[in-house]
Amino acid sequence: MNLLRQLAIVFFFFEVTVYCQYEMHRLGEDYDEESDDDYSPPFYFHPTGEDGIPSRHGPLGCAQECFCPLTFPLAMYCDNRKLEAIPKIPAHVQQLYLQFNEIEAVTAHSFANASNLKEINLGHNRIKSHKIEHGVFAQLPNLLQLHLDHNDLEDFPFPLPNSLERLLLGNNAISRVEAHAMEGLINLTMLDLCHNQLHDSSLKEQLSQMSKLMQLNLCSNRLESMPPDLPSSLMHLSLENNSISFIPDNYFKKFPKLLALRISYNNLQEIPYDTFNISSLVELNVGHNKLKQSFYIPRNLEHLYMEDNEFEYINVTLMCPSIDPIHYRHLTYIRLDQNRLKEPISSYIFFCFPYIHSVYYGEQRKPDGQMVQLKTQVFRRFQVDDDEEEEEGGDGEEHEPEGQEQGRTEENFDPYFY
Incomplete structure (x- = not known):
């Protein structure tokens, strides 16, 4: 009888242990499901050499300072890395992200083999107009979008490729637009020039040839009159915070x-x-x-x-x-x-x-x-x-x-x- 009693006790504890494990497993499933749906924020990890993880993930190559994810093989992420110069761009790259760095100059050497580029983001850097090598962007025949906002530009950058569709130049110190600087931008649909130092004379007869322009942002400048000769294609016009x-x-x-x-x-x-x-x-x-x-x-x-x-x-x-x-x-x-x-x-x-x-x-x-x-x-x-x-x-x-x-x-x- 003692042996049977001992076996019954052992069997009882075994059942309790199995049941508890099952309930804990169910509890874990429920918690994970709720966490994924409601509480897990998106996480984007761009590893650098400082993390001890190699940055060259793609078979086509990647600049050592940047990150090229396998999921986006045509993109190169170099943003927010305290870079002072633009690295050499591999030929296959189409999207280049260089925002939030300390870059002061844009040279043709970095873009020598980057003719496939469609998007460049150089926003939030320290670029000055005279530090942009002449023609560096014009040699990119497939470029569609260029971000140069939040820099130290004094002049409207030119020449630019006629393929360009979106140009963001807000939050600079642009006060001068050279004659014919905007010529050739026949495919531009969006132009942002907010938060600059543009006067009425700066835009005279400059925008009329942009026959596809749909959005024009001129807020926070020094305009005293309505800008003349704007294209008839406009759908969104922003003129806030001027002296009109x-x-x-x-x-x-x-x-x-x-x-x-x-x-x-x-x-x-x-x-x-x-x-x-x-x-x-x-x-x-x-x-x-x-x-x-x-x-x-x-x-x-x-x-x-x-x-x-x-x-x-x-x-x-x-x-x-x-x-x-x-x-x-x-x-x-x-x-x-x-x-x-x-x-x-x-x-x-x-x-x-x-x-x-x-x-x-x-x-x-x-x-x-x-x-x-x-x-x-x-x-x-x-x-x-x-x-x-x-x-x-x-x-x-x-x-x-x-x-x-x-x-x-x-x-x-x-x-x-x-």
Whole structure:
């Protein structure tokens, strides 16, 4: 009996041990699955020689200072490595990443065999214009994208290959654009020149030949007038934070594809009534100017930003002179905070712009400079499906979705802004 009892005890402990291991295995599976889905951040490892791991992973070769992953055999990562010079680029490389280094010069020697390059990122370095060897980029016939932002450039770089599609030159000290410097850039679709020192004369007759240009960023420069001779292909135009005080009549008539216009933080005091009568325009930002008078709102405009101006009254009739019951206007959002409004906009605005979801008043300035809030609620409208309207009895009343707080005010409204 003692032997049987001892065997029973041993068998019992064996079962307990197996069961516990099974449960721990299940617990581990559950934890790993949850961790992978919700908690594991993406991890990008670019090994260097300092890690004791060789950097030459690809069969086609790689610069010793850089990393060439097997998963991207045509890319070479040399970013954020405190490099002072550009390494020799192997012939097979198409994407070259050299951002966040201490590079001061760009020489043709590094690119002697790199005719297959399609993208070069030299942003966030210390490159000066006179340290770029003449023609170094022009010898790359397949180059599509060039990043030279956040450097110390004083001049617009040239010559550049006519294959180029995207050119980023923001956050430099560019004040000069040599004559014909932009010639040949017939395939350029995006040009970023924000945060430089460009004057009106710098861009005169320089951009007109870029017949495929869709996005032009000229924010934070020293412009005092609207840039002349821009190509008609433009879809996005950024002119924020300049000193522009006047928009000529019919200036935007030559941009039939313009979708977004940002001209905030300028010195505009008056805008010709139908300046923005562009059928394609979807977003318009004229905030942080000195405007007092309303202007015409095109039918397809959806987002309108007019904050921090001198508006005391919004004349809806000027914005919308007539109502078309067939072709509704698409305006959905208006931002009006930091003006001098004494009362909300007339309710006529909701008949003229039936798609409006919200009008943000925020705080308004009093004559003594104090900020006050209008005694009004932020108007919000939510579209209701036809099935839901039938269930509600078709009474035509608008209801907020469940969980939405009724009677919201400006204090708890978080306006959309970019």
